[in-house]
Amino acid sequence: MKTLSEHILDIVQNSVSAKSTLIEIIVEEDKITDLYSLIIRDNGCGMSKETLAKAINPFFTSRTTRKVGLGIPLLKHNAEAAGGSFSLESELNVGTVLTARFQLSNIDRPPLGDIWExxxxxxxxxxxxxxxYRHKTEKGGFQISSDELKEVLGDVSYQQKEIREGILELIKSNLEEIGITK
Amino acid sequence: MTKIKTLADLRKMKEEAQSKIKLRENSANPDQVVQVKVGMATCGIASGAKETMKYFVEELEQEAIDAVVTQTGCMGYCYAEPTVEVKLPGKEPLVYGHVNKEKVHEIIDKYIKRGELVDGIIPVSFRTIDD
Incomplete structure (x- = not known):
């Protein structure tokens, strides 16, 4: 995984499979503490203590189509390689919180990537x-949610060109405002 | 066009474009339209499935083909990622492997538009997965 966006796309799939009805992605940049943190929180089915302990093992997966599960181990590895830390907390029928911290100034910290796409x-x-999705930098914050979009756009297909470009521009221009580029 | 910075701008844009925009009827009766599922597990993403999905959305829109593009999990063909499942209305789903930008174009141009098979089909008794 070359960018944090790809990690996010990957990890969120776990929350989707866990039948979550609320998934929160929180990215925070803090120059003072030199920390870049990514938190993904869901209210899905959660994991038992036993499963949780196995989740960081690359040879564990809940799938039956293959024998490895690399999403979480890869993110953990990237965080630790960039002077950060990783934690995963979960409770059955309550949800899961994943936290990956990176050293903000670390050269090995993956760039955010095209998060709008x-x-x-x-x-x-x-x-x-x-x-x-919530993003905070020292210049301010930005938040967008699928519920808000649904409220505004209604039954229109997001694949429609105008809508697609509108959504992309909304996210991109607001992130640029708080100093975020790829 | 004015810059879209708030949800209100987005709403305005939608209202302006309303006449051109069709409702999301395709999700109500998915069997009537082309369904494209892009494998987006760790293996797919690492191989560039994000770009593949993006091209599908853009090209299908450009060609004015009614289609639903969504993500799916790993189909177990990690060696052939990015993999894409394409289901034409009334037909069995087909899975294509190694779908890069050129392949997306080929699949849309030949298979989706004209029904001709394209190289790169993953055979076996493939079954669609639920997650």
């Missing part, structure tokens, strides 16, 4: 609940 694709695919 990523969010767009997630909004397009995840229609069972509310997906919230």
């Amino acid at each position: 990523t969010l767009y694709l997630m909004f397009l695919s995840y229609t069972d609940g509310n997906l919230v």
Whole structure:
């Protein structure tokens, strides 16, 4: 995984499979503490203590189509390689919180990538609940959620050119405002 | 066009474009339209499935083909990622492997538009997965 966006796209799939109705993605940049943190929180089915302990093992997966599960281990590895830390907390029938911290100034910290494209694709695919994205920098914050979009756009297909470009521009211009580029 | 900065701008844009925009009827009766599912698990994403999905959305829109593009999980063909399942109305789904930008174009141009099979089909008794 070359960018944080790709990690987000990947990890959120776990929350979707866990039948979550609320998925929150929170990215925070803090120059003072030199921390870049990514938190993904859901209210899905959660994991038992045993499963949780196995989740960071690359040779564990809940799938039957293959024998490895690399999403979480890869993110953990990237965080630790960039002077950060990783934690995963979960409770059965309550939900899961994943936290990956990176050293902000670390050269090995993956760039954010084109998060607007990523969010767009997630909004397009995840229609069972509310997906919230929040980004905070020292210049301010931005938040967007699939519920808000649904409220504004109604039954219109997000694949429609005007709508797609509108959503992308909304996210992109607001992120640029708080100093975020790829 | 004015810059879209708030949800209100987005709403305005939608209202202006309303006449051109069709309702999301395709999700109500998905069997009537082309369904494209892009494998987006770790293996797919690492191989560039995000770009593949983006091209599908853009090209299908450009060609004015009614289609639903969504993500799916890993189909177990990690060696052939990005993999894409294409289901034409009334037909069995087909899975294509190694779908890059050129392949997207080929699949849309030949298979979706004209029904001709394209190289790169993953055979076996493939079954669609639920997650």
